[in-house]
Amino acid sequence: MQAVIEGQLSGEERRLLSEAILHSNPKPETVIEVGTWLGGGSTLHILQALQQNGCGHLWGIEADHGIYERMLANIQKAVPEAAARFTPLFGLSDQVIPKWIAEKGTGLRVDFAFLDGGDNPNEQILEFQQLDPHIPIGGQLMAHDARVRKGKYFVPYLALLDHWRSQVHNSSEVGLLTATKIAESPSDESLAAASAALRRLRRQPSELLAPLLPSKLKGFILKMLPRRWFQALMGGHRS
Numbered sequence: 001m002q003a004v005i006e007g008q009l010s011g012e013e014r015r016l017l018s019e020a021i022l023h024s025n026p027k028p029e030t031v032i033e034v035g036t037w038l039g040g041g042s043t044l045h046i047l048q049a050l051q052q053n054g055c056g057h058l059w060g061i062e063a064d065h066g067i068y069e070r071m072l073a074n075i076q077k078a079v080p081e082a083a084a085r086f087t088p089l090f091g092l093s094d095q096v097i098p099k100w101i102a103e104k105g106t107g108l109r110v111d112f113a114f115l116d117g118g119d120n121p122n123e124q125i126l127e128f129q130q131l132d133p134h135i136p137i138g139g140q141l142m143a144h145d146a147r148v149r150k151g152k153y154f155v156p157y158l159a160l161l162d163h164w165r166s167q168v169h170n171s172s173e174v175g176l177l178t179a180t181k182i183a184e185s186p187s188d189e190s191l192a193a194a195s196a197a198l199r200r201l202r203r204q205p206s207e208l209l210a211p212l213l214p215s216k217l218k219g220f221i222l223k224m225l226p227r228r229w230f231q232a233l234m235g236g237h238r239s
C-alpha cells in the first residue's frame, strides 16, 4: 500500500492537475513547480501522472530547508517508482529559476509549470516572467491560491495578456488558475494593459501599507474599517 504523505490542494484541484498532465498532447517532458511543501499535494500528483504517461521529469523548488528534507524522504517513501523522474531544487524561486534556466541552456522547453510558493503577490509575477519565454505554444501553467493574496497580481495580469488563455476554478476556497499558452508573445496593446494593471495593483493603499505594518495589526485595522472602505483598499481581494 502507498504511504500517505501530507499535502495541500483540494481533491478537485488534485484531479485538475493530474488530468491536465495525463490528457496533454504532446505529453509534458519538462515540468517545474514552485513550492513543494511536504510533497503529498502537487509534487506527488504531478509525479504519479508523469509515471502513468511513461515520460517527463519534474523539477520541484522548495525554500524551507526543514520542509525540503522531509519532502525528499516523503517522495522516496510514497512513490519510489517515480522518484527517478524528480529533481528537487532547494532555495528561493527568484534565484533558483534563473540558475536552472541557465544550466539547461538553449533549447529549454518548459511544457508545464505549477506556481504555489510564497504569499508575496510579486513572486508569481516574477516566476511567470522568468518562465514564459521558455514555454511553447500549447504549454500549460497552473497557479494555486488564485483568489487570495498570492494570486492578487498574477490572476488579473495574466488575464490581460493575449498570448495566454486563463481561467480561475472554484475548486477550493482559495481557487486554482489554469492557463494555456496560445501565441508566442503578447500584442503590444495587451502587454501595455497588463503592465498598467500591475502598476495600479502595486499602488493600492493596502499594498503600500503591507511592508510597514505587521500582518496581524494590518488585518485588525482592515477589519475595523467600514465594508465600503475595506473593499476600496483591498481591491476586492482577500489579504
Ligand SMILES: C[S@@+](CC[C@H](N)C(=O)[O-])C[C@H]1O[C@@H](n2cnc3c(N)ncnc32)[C@H](O)[C@@H]1O
Binding pocket: 006, 007, 008, 009, 034, 035, 036, 037, 038, 039, 040, 041, 042, 043, 061, 062, 063, 064, 067, 091, 092, 093, 094, 116, 117, 118, 119, 123
Ligand atoms: C502552500 S505551500 C505549497 C503546497 C504544495 N504545492 C502542495 O500542493 O502541497 C508553499 C510552499 O512554498 C514554499 N515557498 C515559499 N516561498 C517560496 C519561494 N520564494 N521559493 C520556493 N519555495 C517557496 C514554502 O516553504 C512552502 O513549503
